[in-house]
Amino acid sequence: MVHQAGVPVFADIDRELYTLDHTDLERCLSDETFAIMPVHLYGHPAEMDEIRAFADEHDLYVIEDAAQAHGASYKNDIVGSIGDVGCFSFYATKNITTGEGGIVTTDNDAVAEQLRMLRSHGMANRDQHVTLGYNYRMSELNGAIGTAQIDRLNRFNERRKEISGRLLDALDDLNWLQPATVRDYVEHAYFWAPFEVQTEKIGMSGKEVWENLREQGVETRHRYNDPLYDQPVFARHRGFNSDFPWSANPNDHDYDLSLPNVEAVVGSMIGLPNHPNLTEEEIQYVIETVREFDTVAQVR
Ligand SMILES: Cc1ncc(COP(=O)(O)O)c(C=O)c1O
Structure with missing residues (x-):
């Protein structure tokens, strides 16, 4: 983009x-707004109706x-x-x-045609x-590889769901490990089995929990430790050796953005x-x- x-x-x-809070969209809207890009984070769909x-x-x-x-x-x-x-x-x-790669889906013929051209050197045809x-x-x-993988997607997803469900049930009583909400009108893809570490209850950050579990041979996912808007690339609008196109305002070198739910x-x-x-x-x-980690952490 x-x-x-x-x-x-x-x-x-x-x-x-x-993921995207639709109630914050009004604040983000301007005359320049072109598109909304919701992320179906961890495999849970964003609130698409709204x-x-x-x-x-x-x-x-x-x-999407x-x-x-x-x-x-x-x-x-x-999705x-x-x-x-x-x-x-x-x-x-x-x-x-x-291995690497991805696909774009659309039912808009004009967008599809444009994407096909962009994919391949802007060519409408060989000449x-x-x-x-x-x-x-x-x-x-x-x-x-992808065509063979697609045949397995449902099976893989069912197994991810089953394992995630087992973890949720078995760890339900740990007060510092809060499972992410799943709306009853979605089918979750469980890219992650996501939990929010309640730092004040266990006295450890998500990173410390991650490190401790890793030492015990349990590799957890632990990402998104800095808001995207604080990443140097965005915070300083560094693009193509100039400010353009990161900011609509070329004098606007740094912005001071703080989104409460993100930071929480x-x-x-x-x-x-x-x-x-x-x-x-x-x-x-x-x-x-x-x-076991819960028992040790609680008596620390
Ligand atoms: C939410 C999200 N968006 C975009 C991407 C980028 O995908 P790719 O690395 O295939 O370009 C990823 C992959 O890491 C992702 O998790």
């Missing part, structure tokens, strides 16, 4: 879903970031088919992978370059192991290790 001279305006997150309604009211595109949500659905609609455009990642850690494009083609080898949760999220290939013994080991 920023490569196309778009200027990101960061909305706060929903405190329960950890987002879609806001977009329709203000004539905006909706671009479904990079973590292959196969998830919102009120029976599969990636709800907005105007959906983006999926097939990076190695994702629910299904092609004509009509727009400034890229080489974003997925190789056939990667594509072949940043650094506190961990994802417990839920890979579909985990064995029963490994799942049991995760549960026992976290419970």
